[in-house]
Amino acid sequence: MRIAVYSGSFDPLHIGHQAIMEYLTRQSGFDWVYLVISPQNPFKDPSKALSAESRYRAAIEAVRRHPELHVWVDDIELGMEPPHYTIRTLDALKQREPGNEFTLVMGADNLERLLQWREPERLLTEYGIAVYPREGYDYRQIKDGILKQVPGSRIELLNAPEVNISSTRIREGLSAGLDMSGWMM
Numbered sequence: 001m002r003i004a005v006y007s008g009s010f011d012p013l014h015i016g017h018q019a020i021m022e023y024l025t026r027q028s029g030f031d032w033v034y035l036v037i038s039p040q041n042p043f044k045d046p047s048k049a050l051s052a053e054s055r056y057r058a059a060i061e062a063v064r065r066h067p068e069l070h071v072w073v074d075d076i077e078l079g080m081e082p083p084h085y086t087i088r089t090l091d092a093l094k095q096r097e098p099g100n101e102f103t104l105v106m107g108a109d110n111l112e113r114l115l116q117w118r119e120p121e122r123l124l125t126e127y128g129i130a131v132y133p134r135e136g137y138d139y140r141q142i143k144d145g146i147l148k149q150v151p152g153s154r155i156e157l158l159n160a161p162e163v164n165i166s167s168t169r170i171r172e173g174l175s176a177g178l179d180m181s182g183w184m185m
Helices: 015-027 052-064 086-096 108-116 120-127 139-149 167-175
Strands: 002-008 032-037 071-074 101-107 129-132 155-157
Touching (some): 002 015, 015 129, 032 052, 086 101, 086 120, 120 129
Parallel strands (some): 032 071, 101 129
16 A cells, blocks of 8 residues: 655644645545654754644544544554654554555655755655645755755655645644634644
8 A cells, every 4th residue: 555654743733734634645646644643843842742642642533533534643653762763753664564655745844854854865765755835835946956966766746735824823823812723623
């Protein structure tokens, strides 16, 4: 099976995440999306995040409300020893399910920083990346730059919808006492 590995903090899951998962399972040829809850994003402040276990449980509940999607909430990183590098997660998934083909899913904002990640060449050539658009990022140009540096990279640009909402905006709205339920998954 072809599996899209969509990992992140998901603090909280929102309609932008849902739109990406819908696109992946209905229009991109992936059989399943594995929503991998990251214990701690190294680029984010840990004091501002719900615990990984709370985010995992919330993700299960959100996905349960959408049985039409082929999404599995995966806790593989919650049981792994830190540091939580994406390449280690993909390797662990491949070891657990050797018959499946795994592709990492990310936004264009993360693609721009990908060469700073652990073992980016392996991510790009062994697993491949499926990239969805993000406002303010030219993912075609970013892809071209990466291909010059890492020939043989497998980068699929998704024509997915762009939903301009972020988990940060939702948390800020909730902190300000605003009703953010319309943005939640």
